[in-house]
Amino acid sequence: MCADKPKPPPGQRRPREGAGGTSGKGSGKGKGRGARVSGRQLATRVKTARGRKTSSTRWLKRQLNDPYVTEAGRLGYRSRAAFKLAELDDRFNFLKPGLRIVDLGAAPGGWSQVAVERVNALGDRGGKVGRVVGIDLQEMETVAGADLLQGDFLDEAAVARLLTALDGPADIVLSDMAAQTTGHTATDHLRIMGLLEAAVDFAAEVLAPSGAFIGKVLKGGTENQLLIGLKRDFRTVRHAKPPASRDSSAESYVIAQGFRRRS
Ligand SMILES: C[S@@+](CC[C@H](N)C(=O)[O-])C[C@H]1O[C@@H](n2cnc3c(N)ncnc32)[C@H](O)[C@@H]1O
Numbered sequence: 001m002c003a004d005k006p007k008p009p010p011g012q013r014r015p016r017e018g019a020g021g022t023s024g025k026g027s028g029k030g031k032g033r034g035a036r037v038s039g040r041q042l043a044t045r046v047k048t049a050r051g052r053k054t055s056s057t058r059w060l061k062r063q064l065n066d067p068y069v070t071e072a073g074r075l076g077y078r079s080r081a082a083f084k085l086a087e088l089d090d091r092f093n094f095l096k097p098g099l100r101i102v103d104l105g106a107a108p109g110g111w112s113q114v115a116v117e118r119v120n121a122l123g124d125r126g127g128k129v130g131r132v133v134g135i136d137l138q139e140m141e142t143v144a145g146a147d148l149l150q151g152d153f154l155d156e157a158a159v160a161r162l163l164t165a166l167d168g169p170a171d172i173v174l175s176d177m178a179a180q181t182t183g184h185t186a187t188d189h190l191r192i193m194g195l196l197e198a199a200v201d202f203a204a205e206v207l208a209p210s211g212a213f214i215g216k217v218l219k220g221g222t223e224n225q226l227l228i229g230l231k232r233d234f235r236t237v238r239h240a241k242p243p244a245s246r247d248s249s250a251e252s253y254v255i256a257q258g259f260r261r262r263s
Contacts, residue, residue, distance in 0.1 A: 004081035004110070037071045037083060037244070068244050072110070078143075080244060081176060082110030084253070085214075087242035092255050094172055094212045095119055098128025102162070102170045102206065103146070104153055104199050105177030105216075106134030112146040115174070121145035133165045153177065154198060169208035175199035175215040178251075189250075192218045196254075197226060203259070204233060211259040219250045230256045 068080040077083075089095045095118035103112045112134050116122060119130025122145040132146040135158060140148045147165050151158030177199065179191040196215050203213040213234065217223055230237045235258025245251055 004079045037067050077110050077113055078108040079110030082114050083244035084242045085111045085114045087244055088240060088253055089118060098130050099171040100131045102166060102173045103132060103134030104175040105136055106148055107136035107138035107140045109140050109143045111174055111176055112143045116143060116145035135162050170206045171208055172212045173203035173207060178216060189218050207259040209259060209261060213256040215254050217252050217254050233260060234258050
C-alpha cells in the first residue's frame with residue numbers, strides 16, 4: 001500500500017469516492033483544489049493498544065496529526081500525495097487544460113485526481129479538454145475523468161495496454177512509482193531508481209516535442225547517471241521537494257521540461 005494513502009481516523013468518514021471534480025476552490029493560481037495546507041492543528045494523542053505494534057502506533061499518530069492527511073480527507077483526495085503534485089505544479093506550471101497525461105504508479109489515485117482537475121479532463125470547465133491515463137500494480141477505484149489500468153509497468157503487455165489507452169503521444173509523463181520498501185536503504189534506492197529509469201525510457205518513447213517528465217527520485221548515489229540522460233533529452237531539468245513531502249523522507253522529484261526527441 002502507498003504510505004501516503006490517508007486512512008480516515010476512527011469515526012471519520014472515508015474521502016468521497018470518485019472525487020476529482022473541478023470545483024476550482026481553495027487552489028493555488030485557480031488551477032483546481034489543493035496545495036494550501038497549514039501545519040497548525042491540535043495534536044491528537046494515540047494510546048498504545050494491546051496487540052498493536054509500536055511502529056503501527058507511531059504510523060497512526062503521524063497520520064492523525066498530519067494536516068495534509070486531514071485536508072486530503074476533507075477535499076476528497078485519495079492520498080496526501082495529491083498535494084505533492086499540486087505543489088509541484090503550482091511552482092513549475094506544467095499542467096494545463098487540454099494536455100494528455102500519463103500517471104505511472106497512480107494508486108490510490110491522488111495524482112490522477114489533481115491531473116484530471118488541472119487538464120480539464122472532465123471538460124466541465126469549458127475550453128480545451130485533456131486526458132489522463134494511469135497504471136498501478138494495485139487495483140484502484142475509478143477516478144472520474146481518468147482511465148486507470150491495473151498492471152505492472154515493467155511488464156511489456158501492461159505497457160502495450162497503457163499505450164492503447166493513451167492512443168497517441170503524451171504531453172506529460174508523471175511517475176510517483178515506489179516499490180515496497182525493504183528497510184535496506186541501498187536496495188530501496190536501487191529499486192526506486194530502476195522504476196524511474198524505466199519511466200524515463202517510456203517518456204522518451206511517448207512524449208510529444210516540448211513535453212515534460214516529473215518523477216520521484218530517492219537520494220542515494222545512482223541518480224547522477226540518470227540526470228545526464230535527462231539533461232540531454234530535456235531543455236530544463238530541476239529538482240524539488242514539495243512541502244507535502246515529509247522531511248523524514250529521502251524522496252524528491254525531478255522536473256524535466258521541454259522534451260527534445262532522441263535522435
Ligand atoms: C507513492 S504510491 C503513488 C501515490 C499516487 N501518486 C497517489 O497520488 O495516489 C506508489 C505506487 O507505485 C506503485 N508501483 C510500484 N511499482 C510499480 C510497477 N512496477 N508498476 C505499476 N505501479 C507500481 C505502487 O503500487 C504504489 O501504488
